[in-house]
Every structure is written in C-alpha cells, then in structure tokens.
Amino acid sequence: MCLRSFDSVDGIRPPRLGLNVRPPPFRLPALSDYSSLEAEFHDPFWEAEGPSAELPLLTSFLECFPGPSIEIGCGSGRLLLPLLAAGFEIEGIEPSADMLLLCSQKAAGAKPVLHHGTIEDFTASKAYAAAVIPAFTLQLTPDPALMLASIANILEPGGGLYLSVFRPEAELAGEIPSNQWYPDYETRLADGRIAAMETRYRLDRPKKLLHREHRYQLMDGDRRLLTEHLCQQTIRWFGNHELFQLIESAGFEIGRAFGEFDPDEAVRSSTKDKEHQIVTIQAALA
Secondary structure, X not given: OOOOOOOOEOOEOOOOOOOOOOOOOOOOOOOOOOOHHHHHOHHHHHHHOOOOOHHHHHHHHHHOOOOOEEEEXXXXXXXXXXXXXOOOOEEEEEOOHHHHHHHHXXXXXXXXXXXXXXXXXXOOOOOEEEEXXXXXXXXXXXXXXXXXXXXXXXXXXXXXXXXXXXXXXXXHOOOOOOOOOEEEEEEEOOOXXXXXXXXXXXXXXXXXXXXXXXXXXXXXXXXXXXEEEEEEEEEEOOOHHHHHHHHHHOOEEEEEEEEOOOOOOEOOOOOOOOOOOEEEEEEEEO
C-alpha cells in the first residue's frame, strides 16, 4: 500500500535546491571503509542469514514512487542489483571503491549507474523520485542530520524516503561481554575456504554510540590462517522519538513506521512506546 500519490508539475521534476545545511559541532570519524576482507566477506555473511527481509519492503516502497531512485550506501549491490533486475530505475552511491568493484563484477550485463562517494558530497544531475537507506546505513554516517538534509536536496517535491535502523540490544543488555573478542560470523565459501569474523566492542551510552573492532580472517579448509584484516566501525543508535524528530527536521513527513521488518508492527514516536530492535521508516518530503 502506497503512502500517498505525488504528481509532477507539467512532467518536470526539478531538484530541491538551496537548503542551508550546517553540520553540528560534534561529528564522528568515518572509521570503516569496507575494504579488503571486510568487503569480500560482506555478501557471504549476509547470505548466510538467509533471504533478505528488506527486499520485499523496498520493492513495495519503490512501486509507490515511480521514476529514478538512488540507494545510499549500495555496497556490493546486494539489494540494488535485484531491484534493477525487477525493473526499477535505481542508481547507487557508495564511498568504498572495493565494494563498487564487487557490485560491477556481480552486475554482469546489468550495467548499474554507480557513483563513488558520499551523498553529502554528491552533485546530482537530476531530481530523484525516492532515496533508500536500507541495511542500517544511516547509523554509520558521521552526521545523520547532514545525510538526511543532503538527500532532501536531491529529491523531487514529494519524493520518498525509506530507511531502517537497529538497536544493539545484545550489547545494551550485556549479553555479550564488552572489550573482549568473540566469534561473530563464520561461513564456508564456495571454494571450500572459511571466512570468519571476530568482534570486540565498547558502548558510549550517553552519546548512544557503539564502537566496534572487527578482525576478519580467511582460512583454508583445515582452518589454517591465510590472511586477516582489522578494521573499526562506529554505529549510532536512536530512540523512537529521536529518530522521528531527526527525519521530520530534515523536511520529511513520516507515513509509516514499523518494527522488526513487519508492516503490522506499528512504531510510534512516544518515548514511552516500545523500543523495537529494528525500525523501518517510510516517508516523503512534506
């Protein structure tokens, strides 16, 4: 079900220009660049989780906003390429050159339109009907408010916004000990080698920041280490009210909000409402 319908004026979709975007004084460093084994293992780890729960949601959302769209943080094309194959006119933007190379290699003859960089520095040549930020990408940006304002600036009037975020419930509840390495993911690759990742984290509760260190390891079939890659990642989490306010402050009107990728599990902005582990927002420029 679509949120609402938007008609262009005389068939013209002008860019929404002129937003005065000022970054706040506190900004996180962009710690994870998704290179080396971090990029190579991205898809095998996701595929081990089973079919994507977000792909059907993205499909139904984009059907409500016909026209060119863009995925923010498209990575290796895990979601972008199936959407292209389904007939959507969707482009991707991604700061990691390694991930874009993987996307191009997987695309075969699809020839996706890919942009190397961040949405904050992106100069659009068109106005987009919709932008999607799936797979918790909003939480990786140094400045979520600036990202949303930058997206609003390239959308046509009434353009759509889809995003998903998560709360690190296991870490917040202390189910995983902090400042200790623990096995996080492991899967066997098609060639018989083993891909593994260990994680160590610490929480900054006042700032709602989860700092992670990842140790990626490639092993042969007998578990002998071949190579490894160390990286860091900082994730910001949001309360419901904070998330709603962030989106609305960027000029969007929230049409639907639901938890755990279930459209029937409504999420409200009230601070007294249940804090879901996963929240999906579908909105449009007001």
